[in-house]
Amino acid sequence: MPTDFDACVRAVQSKDARFDGWFFTAVLTTRIYCRPSCPVVPPKAENMTFYPSAAAAQQAGFRACKRCRPDASPGSPQWNERADLVARAMRLIADGVVDRDGVPGLATRLGYSERQIERQLLAELGAGPLALARSQRAQTARLLIETTTMPMGDVAFAAGFASIRTFNDTVRAVFALSPGELRARLAKGRPSATAGMIALRLPFRRPLTPDNLFGHLAATAVPGVEEWRAGAYRRTLRLPNGPGIVALRPQPKHIACQLWLTDWRDLAQAISRCRRMLDLDADPSAIDASLSADPLLAPLVAKAPGRRVPRVTDGPEFAVRAVLGQQISVAAARTHAARLVAAYGEPIADPAGGLTHLFPSPAALADHDPAELAMPQTRKATLSALLRALVDDELDLDVGSDWQRARARLSALPGFGPWTVETIAMRALGDPDAFLATDLGVRYAARDLGLPTTPAALLRHSAAWQPWRAYATQYLWATSDHPINILPPSGPEAPPAAKSPTKKGASR
Incomplete structure (x- = not known):
């Protein structure tokens, strides 16, 4: 939260949406709290006070504004x-x-x-x-x-x-x-959600370039677990109280989200994981301003500002997929993952598409037969070591993990080099400064831009991009015409049974 009172007042007076979620404005005369961009006439400065969280404003006795709905702000980055x-x-x-x-x-x-x-x-x-x-x-x-x-x-x-x-x-x-x-x-007068499904709008701070975000998720989608259908990325979710399915569709001002849940207690967790996967709480203005200070990166940022880091809903799942994808093509990695899903995944019914399974948990994969995977023996050993560490709770890759401790534990496992560790740090742990200096796509982009091309030299140069090197990676990757950088065509339509009316007004 900005600590300068005058700076907060200026943000409120200019209705600056960039600060939504950073802090909350409480009005002493009305006992209402708002987001900085609230459309009502700003109160006098002497009647404002500021809180770093909605919970703090509520605890102080303020109620949420009915116009700007501050509880639906993007989260603090x-x-x-x-x-x-x-x-x-x-x-x-x-x-x-x-x-x-x-x-x-x-x-x-x-x-x-x-x-x-x-x-x-x-x-x-x-x-x-x-x-x-x-x-x-x-x-x-x-x-x-x-x-509902x-x-x-x-x-x-x-x-x-x-x-x-x-x-x-x-x-x-x-x-x-x-x-x-x-x-x-x-x-009143609006259609409600169908049984087990809810439609939401997920807000974000603009700008947002969806090409690499949804392109990456669609291009690497594991059959049965993920799909691109009717202009939306869809995937199954393993949630605390039962499985779920989400469909996420990019829109100019929000992400349209449809959730099918077996237990409504999982709603908040499902939304949180989807926001995290799409990096919706990022502050693109701060990130892009920092990266644009490098004259070699500045044209890339200006061309497509607001790139996000495609993250994941399940850290252990992604770690398994990262090992499967070591030194092979995206298509081959998807094939290996699909075989594991078919053999060990939990079946799930999809009312609106072609999803069939949850990705298997580490416990389910712990007894897998290495012979089922056409991989080198060393990579099979790497996968087995990873699964043992996850099942024995020696490795924490969930949302509250300690990033440096997880890096150290991963590096100690056989077959985990810098590329695999940093890939997991970037997408599963969510470290915004993770950097893949050894990645071929990054090195090719560096060569074409006139940046250093050896991993050591590129790593030294990248120090100027801290703490946003994961975002710099997205801008570098986007210089190629690989499918991960391209928003796919709409794809097949949903089955007719899924086309029932739903409410679209709620936001978070």
Whole structure:
């Protein structure tokens, strides 16, 4: 959050959407909190105060603005840029760890005491883990109230509330409306979501260039687990309470998202994982400004600003796929992965496309027969070592992992060189400074741009791009005509049964 009061006031007065999610404006006279870009007439500066999180504003007694809906702002980019305790805690809270395991479970995952976590979150965000989780539950409840016809009791428990009374009190405190009033105000006359499906709009900070983002996901899609259909990237999701399916379609001002869930309790986690996969909480203005300082990169940034890093919904899954893809083509890697999926994946029914399985978990793959994969023996040994480390909890690749510790553990496994480690760091761990200095595509682009071409020299030059080298990698890759850089054609349409009306108004 910007610490300069005057800078925050200027952002509010200019309705600067770049700061949405960075901080929240609370109005002392109305007791309402807003995003900086709220369309209403800005209050006087002496009536403003600022909070680093929606949870802190709620805890101070402010309610959410009904015009700008600050709870639906893009998330702060800090939580995906940093690897410290607070950032790791925020990623885990967004993934529902507090709702599932409580604060003790969060502390166990982070390796710190509950008191240390509480103290650091309060110091930086003005709210502890319980308040932050409560704020997320309120947002999930709003989505379910507005976009489904679920009974309110089911909404309360699906959103993570322990009782109907707490649900009612929280919704009224945050939105100044009862759950029934919220549904009547925003859902009247609109079609509701079909059974098990919800349609949302995922906001992002502009600009966003979707070509390499969706092109990469579509070009590397594993048959049965992922597909490109009707202009949308679709994939299966392994969630805490059951499987799910998501369809994500790029739009000029948002990402259209459709989610099929077997258990509504997984809604917040599914949204969080999709946002993370598409890197929607990034701050493209800051990233592009930094990379443009290099005159050799500046033309690439100017040509297609706002490139994102295509990330993943499941770290262990991607690590397995990275090993399968060592020193072979994208098509061959997809073939190897598809064989594992067919043999060990969990079958799933897809109501709107051709998805058939969840990608197999490390535990399911631990007993795989290496002879099933037409790979060199050394790579089979690498895969086996990775699976043992994941099953034995010696390696953490989930959202709250310690990036440097994970790098060190990966590097200690047989067959894990710099390319594989940095690929996993970039896409699975989400490190914005991961850099593939040995990647052939990066080196070819460097040659064509007049950059150093040897890995050591390129690594030294890349120091000027820190802490955004993962984004520099996307701009370098995009200089080629490889399919990962091209937004695919629309592809096959969904089956007729999936074309039922759904509500599109809710956002997060």
